[in-house]
Amino acid sequence: MMAIGTRQTADDRREAILEIALEEFAARGLEGTSTEDIARRAGISQPYVFRLFGTKKELFMAMVERCLREELDMFREASAGVERSEVMAAIGTAYFERLADRNRLRGQMQAYVACDDPEVCDVVKKGFGELVTFVEAASGGTPEEVANFFAKGMLLNVVATMDLLHADESWAKRLLEGCSKE
Numbered sequence: 001m002m003a004i005g006t007r008q009t010a011d012d013r014r015e016a017i018l019e020i021a022l023e024e025f026a027a028r029g030l031e032g033t034s035t036e037d038i039a040r041r042a043g044i045s046q047p048y049v050f051r052l053f054g055t056k057k058e059l060f061m062a063m064v065e066r067c068l069r070e071e072l073d074m075f076r077e078a079s080a081g082v083e084r085s086e087v088m089a090a091i092g093t094a095y096f097e098r099l100a101d102r103n104r105l106r107g108q109m110q111a112y113v114a115c116d117d118p119e120v121c122d123v124v125k126k127g128f129g130e131l132v133t134f135v136e137a138a139s140g141g142t143p144e145e146v147a148n149f150f151a152k153g154m155l156l157n158v159v160a161t162m163d164l165l166h167a168d169e170s171w172a173k174r175l176l177e178g179c180s181k182e
Contacts, residue, residue, distance in 0.1 A: 014052055014062075017042050021063045026106035030060045030114045061123045064111045067104060068127025072134060074098060079138045087139035088149045095153060099160040109161060152179050 008016065020041045024033045035056050039046040053059035078094035079087045099105055115121040136146050156179055159165060164172040 010052075013044075015066075017044075017049065017052065017059075018063050018066050021059055022067065022107045023103050025060055025063055025110055026103045029110045030057065030117075030120070033060075035059065057117065057119065060114065061120055063107065064114075064120065064123050065127060067107050067111070068124075068131070070104075071108075072127075072130055075131060075134055075138075084138070084140045088135065088141060088145070091135065092149070092152070096156065099156060099165060102160075105157060105160055109157060155179060 017038065021033075021038050024038050024041070027033075033056070035049050036046050038059070039049045042049070049059065053062055074094055075091050078091045082090045111120070111124050115124055132146060132150065135141065135149060139146070139149075141149065155175075159172065159175065159179075165176070167173065
């Protein structure tokens with residue numbers, strides 16, 4: 001159990017709940033996750049979760065916003081001080097390292113799955129759009145280059161979800177080799 005201490009600020013409590021929510025939503029998705037489980041793990045009451053976030057869906061959307069914001073921050077850090085021609089490679093390397101964080105990866109995948117809900121979809125589209133816009137501006141890449149960059153990222157998500165990043169299967173090794181080429 002990861003109880004939230006009583007001496008935390010409201011922002012710290014929100015962040016701690018969002019981290020627990022990420023773990024729960026990553027494992028079970030929006031529909032399969034219980035706010036009761038999140039509250040229990042956080043060491044708080046379920047009504048307090050609702051007081052901070054409103055509804056389970058709003059908690060999920062806050063988790064998605066946070067994940068996409070962290071992704072954008074990682075893109076910015078990875079590309080800081082890098083020549084425009086090397087921006088996508090630098091971000092790609094940082095992203096590949098981040099794939100080891102299964103909670104964030106699965107949380108991202110659950111966000112895409114939940115896009116059947118228009119409000120969730122709007123949050124995902126906004127955050128993903130910010131990622132695309134940043135890569136376009138930072139790299140100066142053509143629409144085709146940017147699309148290929150994100151296509152490889154999505155393929156890496158699928159490969160990582162199947163736990164194939166360090167696989168022995170020859171087809172998986174070939175696929176990963178193809179992803180590492182520019």
